[in-house]
Amino acid sequence: MSAQPPLIPGVRRSFINANGVRFHVTEAGPEDGRPVLALHGWPQHHWEYRDLLADPPPGLRIIAPDLPGYGWSGQAPHKWDKESVATDVLALMDAMGLDRVLLVAHDWGAYVGYRMILARPDRFDGYLACNMAHPWQSTRSVLPHMWRFHYQVPLATFGVAVQRYTPYIEKVIFGVGSRMDRESARVFAERFRDPVCAKAGRDTYRTFLTREIPRGVRERETRRATVPIRALFGKGDMAIDISMVSPETANADDYTLETVDTSHFVVDERPDLVRKKLIDLAAETAQS
Numbered sequence: 001m002s003a004q005p006p007l008i009p010g011v012r013r014s015f016i017n018a019n020g021v022r023f024h025v026t027e028a029g030p031e032d033g034r035p036v037l038a039l040h041g042w043p044q045h046h047w048e049y050r051d052l053l054a055d056p057p058p059g060l061r062i063i064a065p066d067l068p069g070y071g072w073s074g075q076a077p078h079k080w081d082k083e084s085v086a087t088d089v090l091a092l093m094d095a096m097g098l099d100r101v102l103l104v105a106h107d108w109g110a111y112v113g114y115r116m117i118l119a120r121p122d123r124f125d126g127y128l129a130c131n132m133a134h135p136w137q138s139t140r141s142v143l144p145h146m147w148r149f150h151y152q153v154p155l156a157t158f159g160v161a162v163q164r165y166t167p168y169i170e171k172v173i174f175g176v177g178s179r180m181d182r183e184s185a186r187v188f189a190e191r192f193r194d195p196v197c198a199k200a201g202r203d204t205y206r207t208f209l210t211r212e213i214p215r216g217v218r219e220r221e222t223r224r225a226t227v228p229i230r231a232l233f234g235k236g237d238m239a240i241d242i243s244m245v246s247p248e249t250a251n252a253d254d255y256t257l258e259t260v261d262t263s264h265f266v267v268d269e270r271p272d273l274v275r276k277k278l279i280d281l282a283a284e285t286a287q288s
Contacts, residue, residue, distance in 0.1 A: 041107020
């Protein structure tokens with residue numbers, strides 16, 4: 001298990017305390033550049049954005065924190081409910097003096113990202129959301145796809161042991177359908193041998209299955225997104241059906257969807273496309 005973050009040439013690293021979390025933050029690009037907040041998912045950490053960090057687009061400052069309990073950030077002072085994580089990340093933005101940012105996020109980071117842009121649209125110029133269902137789901141839209149969440153049950157129940165002592169992440173999450181190379185999969189999986197990271201991963205899924213799905217059935221999301229959203233979706237995603245990112249059901253002023261021939265891990269498999277879409281979004285929202 002590596003005690004140090006994986007090497008990315010030229011980056012700046014720091015620890016910043018915000019809302020009771022000691023965030024590990026990795027940055028690249030000019031310090032006075034336009035800030036881009038990049039949020040990872042499970043089972044990953046900031047290294048998901050290694051290509052953007054190693055070669056930031058001109059004029060953009062890439063800021064990739066490890067989410068609470070993930071990577072090299074301190075543990076979350078809560079059970080990883082996504083509203084609380086959104087509050088944590090907004091507090092990190094305050095601590096870093098980030099008034100407005102572009103947001104790029106994947107997986108659970110994108111789930112958190114949706115909560116952030118709905119709660120504080122004034123803080124975001126645009127949002128590139130990668131392989132995550134948008135929040136305007138109904139019981140009818142989710143029920144036919146509940147079977148896709150079967151992999152989450154062992155994580156929500158015995159998740160600490162599963163992540164620390166078995167090859168579940170390498171063999172199941174990255175090994176079935178993903179095009180992740182073996183060494184990259186190992187870099188991500190090894191960090192979840194750490195008990196803090198394993199607990200965060202378990203709580204991410206436990207809270208989702210026991211609290212957030214039932215709450216979503218009772219209280220459907222009604223807030224309308226005013227931030228421009230560009231959804232990028234790998235069609236080979238085995239956990240999320242393409243119907244769950246449909247523009248027809250998105251309650252948003254400006255939402256577009258682009259599909260691509262990848263698995264769920266579009267950021268790792270097509271970093272060139274993620275880079276292009278981010279540059280396009282930055283240009284599109286330059287006057288916002």
